[in-house]
Amino acid sequence: AQSVTQPDIHITVSEGASLELRCNYSYGATPYLFWYVQSPGQGLQLLLKYFSGDTLVQGIKGFEAEFKRSQSSFNLRKPSVHWSDAAEYFCASHSGAGSYQLTFGKGTKLSVIP
């Protein structure tokens, strides 16, 4: 069975600092990988996704993520964090088979210090 691990439950960064949120997946083949963001009181918004091709993918709001097969990782990065980036971030994957059943990580809550 697939699993997605986000090792960091809560991260605090200063505004303007760089950010990296970790995500590891377990799946034999290359999964479909996603990062979602959930702001307080909001639904889940897709930041970016990876299926194949270039392992560095660009998303919305200045985020990017890099797929590293050797490390089974899909870490999310942003060079300079803004206060509005404070939210919860979820990594998710699916196998590309069946009915698009997403497996989510437990999420990482990001706090931004002004």
Place this chain on the structure above:
Amino acid sequence: EPEVTQTPSHQVTQMGQEVILRCVPISNHLYFYWYRQILGQKVEFLVSFYNNEISEKSEIFDDQFSVERPDGSNFTLKIRSTKLEDSAMYFCATRGTGGFGGELFFGEGSRLTVL
């Protein structure tokens, strides 16, 4: 931007009562999903729905749960007899016809509290 809307945003109910959570999908989307998130835990898949029938369901989706699209627009999740452990945020999600590359659009969620 098109969006998935869910009602109610928050419902409090007594154990044993029936609850219906409603979702209005994005108009041209054909694939519908329910996910839930118990407080402090992962977002979990419940069920997928396509062409007026369930495509796939998880172990969580037992006989007390049902889904339907009663009027061709709303997509509902019914919990027949709620239990304390059903307290969670329930997310509706919909997808167009973009294959596995298609984006899943989530609603803002319906928080269910069972007392």
